[in-house]
Amino acid sequence: MRSNLVLPGPLPSFQRQSDTGRYCFALERNMRVYARQTASLLLLCCFPVALAQHENRGEEESDNASLQRRRLGLMTEPVIGGESLYLNDETFRGIGNIFSRDADEFILMAVGERQGSMTTPLPTKSPTRRPRRRTPSPTTMASIMTNLPTMAPPTVATITNDPTPTPTRMPTLAPATSFPTIAPVTANPTIAPATASPTVAPSAAATFGLPTGAPSTSTTACPIGQSLEQSWLNLLSSYSLPALLQDAATPQGQAFVWMMQHDSLDPCNFDFSVVQRYALAVFYYGTGGVGSNMWINSTNWLPQASECEWYGIVCDNAGVVTRVDLAENGLQGTIPSEIALLNSLAVFILTGNAMTGSLPVELSRLTLLQEIDVERNNMTGEPLQVLTSISSLSSIRLSFNKFNGSIPSGISNWGGNAKQLWLAGNSFTGSVPNSIGTLISLETLLLNDNQLSGPLPSELGNAKLLALQCQNNLLTGTIPSTLFMNTNLMVLRLDGNQLAGPLPSSIGDLSELEDLRLNDNMLTGQLPVQLYALSKLEFILLADNAFSGRLRDNFASFTALDFFDVRNNQLSGVLPPSLLEAPVLRILYLSHNQFEGTIPNTLGQASILRDLYLDNNQLSGTVPSIQQGQMPSLNEFLIQNNTIDGVMPASICSLFGSDGDLEDLWADCNEVSCSCCTECY
Numbered sequence: 260m261r262s263n264l265v266l267p268g269p270l271p272s273f274q275r276q277s278d279t280g281r282y283c284f285a286l287e288r289n290m291r292v293y294a295r296q297t298a299s300l301l302l303l304c305c306f307p308v309a310l311a312q313h314e315n316r317g318e319e320e321s322d323n324a325s326l327q328r329r330r331l332g333l334m335t336e337p338v339i340g341g342e343s344l345y346l347n348d349e350t351f352r353g354i355g356n357i358f359s360r361d362a363d364e365f366i367l368m369a370v371g372e373r374q375g376s377m378t379t380p381l382p383t384k385s386p387t388r389r390p391r392r393r394t395p396s397p398t399t400m401a402s403i404m405t406n407l408p409t410m411a412p413p414t415v416a417t418i419t420n421d422p423t424p425t426p427t428r429m430p431t432l433a434p435a436t437s438f439p440t441i442a443p444v445t446a447n448p449t450i451a452p453a454t455a456s457p458t459v460a461p462s463a464a465a466t467f468g469l470p471t472g473a474p475s476t477s478t479t480a481c482p483i484g485q486s487l488e489q490s491w492l493n494l495l496s497s498y499s500l501p502a503l504l505q506d507a508a509t510p511q512g513q514a515f516v517w518m519m520q521h522d523s524l525d526p527c528n529f530d531f532s533v534v535q536r537y538a539l540a541v542f543y544y545g546t547g548g549v550g551s552n553m554w555i556n557s558t559n560w561l562p563q564a565s566e567c568e569w570y571g572i573v574c575d576n577a578g579v580v581t582r583v584d585l586a587e588n589g590l591q592g593t594i595p596s597e598i599a600l601l602n603s604l605a606v607f608i609l610t611g612n613a614m615t616g617s618l619p620v621e622l623s624r625l626t627l628l629q630e631i632d633v634e635r636n637n638m639t640g641e642p643l644q645v646l647t648s649i650s651s652l653s654s655i656r657l658s659f660n661k662f663n664g665s666i667p668s669g670i671s672n673w674g675g676n677a678k679q680l681w682l683a684g685n686s687f688t689g690s691v692p693n694s695i696g697t698l699i700s701l702e703t704l705l706l707n708d709n710q711l712s713g714p715l716p717s718e719l720g721n722a723k724l725l726a727l728q729c730q731n732n733l734l735t736g737t738i739p740s741t742l743f744m745n746t747n748l749m750v751l752r753l754d755g756n757q758l759a760g761p762l763p764s765s766i767g768d769l770s771e772l773e774d775l776r777l778n779d780n781m782l783t784g785q786l787p788v789q790l791y792a793l794s795k796l797e798f799i800l801l802a803d804n805a806f807s808g809r810l811r812d813n814f815a816s817f818t819a820l821d822f823f824d825v826r827n828n829q830l831s832g833v834l835p836p837s838l839l840e841a842p843v844l845r846i847l848y849l850s851h852n853q854f855e856g857t858i859p860n861t862l863g864q865a866s867i868l869r870d871l872y873l874d875n876n877q878l879s880g881t882v883p884s885i886q887q888g889q890m891p892s893l894n895e896f897l898i899q900n901n902t903i904d905g906v907m908p909a910s911i912c913s914l915f916g917s918d919g920d921l922e923d924l925w926a927d928c929n930e931v932s933c934s935c936c937t938e939c940y
């Protein structure tokens with residue numbers, strides 16, 4: 260607290276101040292009030308202590324202690340008795356330079372909280388009309404599938420995410436209509452010239468406000484007679500430029516007004532909470548917390564209650580902010596540089612908002628950050644240039660923004676910490692660096708829907724991948740066999756690239772694989788026999804390649820197979836009957852190959868089959884009849900451009916009525932007598 264007592268004349272200087280020293284100084288300041296009683300108490304209480312310290316330790320230099328206080332932002336420049344001196348470097352009349360004391364240490368426990376969740380499912384393609392080719396809709400996959408982000412490539416339909424409760428819109432503090440007059444700041448020794456960002460002080464200044472260690476409170480002892488406004492300005496100028504603080508149109512200026520007029524903290528009694536509340540207030544005003552497009556939920560923001568009670572904010576037991584989670588909350592604007600003042604932040608989640616701009620370079624100072632998620636915003640810039648210096652990161656989720664640039668080799672700085680790297684749906688270019696192999700704990704790598712080129716690094720085999728999605732890029736070369744060293748891989752999507760060569764036989768090592776999509780490439784050769792051992796597969800998409808050879812009749816063990824697509828290849832031989840016996844098969848696309856023989860009599864056993872494309876092959880014979888009640892879900896049945904003849908069975912035609920769901924039946928009507936076909940060739 261400030262005192263109105265004015266001390267006449269300069270005081271001899273001392274270098275450091277301890278608790279005893281502060282007590283003595285307080286007594287000395289009141290000597291002129293309490294006269295002889297105080298003077299006697301000062302001599303009896305303080306001088307023996309000071310003398311003992313001097314005898315035991317001798318005089319010390321104070322440069323290091325003074326520098327430490329300057330870095331902590333705790334020094335002001337008051338004027339006492341006409342002489343300018345630092346309050347933290349004063350001494351006591353009557354004691355002089357006999358003793359020196361250590362500067363206080365401000366240590367704040369930096370407890371990182373590692374929390375994160377992946378909640379969005381894998382995508383499905385939009386069915387095209389006439390014929391409406393389906394794409395997988397993975398709804399029954401293992402837990403990892405429910406943890407992957409929503410994909411939205413051009414050939415993929417939008418998946419509706421799990422509904423989230425609509426938060427209550429809470430009233431928020433409107434910005435001040437009149438901005439107080441602020442006296443100009445002259446020389447403030449706590450501010451270094453700004454060099455990097457116009458919205459935050461330089462690197463050293465941005466981190467000294469919230470040092471690590473146990474929370475501490477210390478008196479900054481504002482100058483006698485200094486206004487509350489000037490005290491706040493002096494303090495906050497350590498973290499933002501004074502010009503921004505004095506501008507009511509800036510988030511910094513609005514936060515300054517709020518702290519000065521509405522917050523209960525005392526700028527002359529420094530507390531780590533001051534920095535936290537200021538940083539969060541700047542973030543609040545800078546991302547639409549007030550105004551016509553307010554946050555969806557701003558419960559408890561900017562009252563006098565603890566910032567740990569504000570919506571989306573989590574603190575550790577010491578009251579230090581470790582988590583900011585404001586996903587799907589209507590945020591807009593840019594991330595202010597002051598967010599880096601929360602230097603114990605471990606989790607930062609802004610997914611599903613309307614944020615713009617780039618990641619501030621000051622984020623690189625958050626050395627305890629473990630999880631960052633800004634997916635599904637409108638952000639720009641090259642975020643990896645900022646984030647690669649944070650070695651503690653384990654989850655980097657940046658998908659579906661407007662980010663660009665390349666993937667730097669510096670991602671190796673994440674080492675064994677990184678488990679999630681999600682960059683999908685942006686405009687990243689260049690190749691995937693070989694240093695990706697240093698991320699030995701990586702579990703999900705989502706690079707799809709970018710403009711990445713070059714080969715897949717063989718070093719990917721060093722990871723522990725559960726999901727690899729690189730679809731819809733410009734990747735070339737072959738599929739490295741080392742990739743299949745990730746034996747727990749469940750999702751492998753390389754579709755929509757320019758990959759060539761054969762499918763390595765080592766794919767048989769992926770015994771946990773559930774989703775295999777290699778369609779729309781230039782792959783060649785026969786399908787390896789080891790592929791048929793992957794009985795957990797639900798989706799097999801190999802269309803639009805140049806695969807040749809036969810399909811083996813080894814599908815009896817594929818009890819989870821839902822979607823099988825080998826369209827537009829050079830496959831030959833007869834149709835394997837066991838394929839139609841797969842119990843949960845819904846989609847079967849075999850068109851535009853060189854299959855021969857007849858349609859298997861097991862056709863009716865495909866009990867939930869929805870789409871069956873057999874067109875543009877060399878099939879012959881007649882269409883088998885089915886029993887009543889079989890194939891009730893059949894919706895599209897295409898057999899044109901073959902040599903099939905005979906009569907379309909009445910049991911098939913009956914599926915147009917109450918017996919089934921059939922909508923499209925296409926055939927060569929000159930060869931097949933078909934009264935119920937919807938399209939004849």
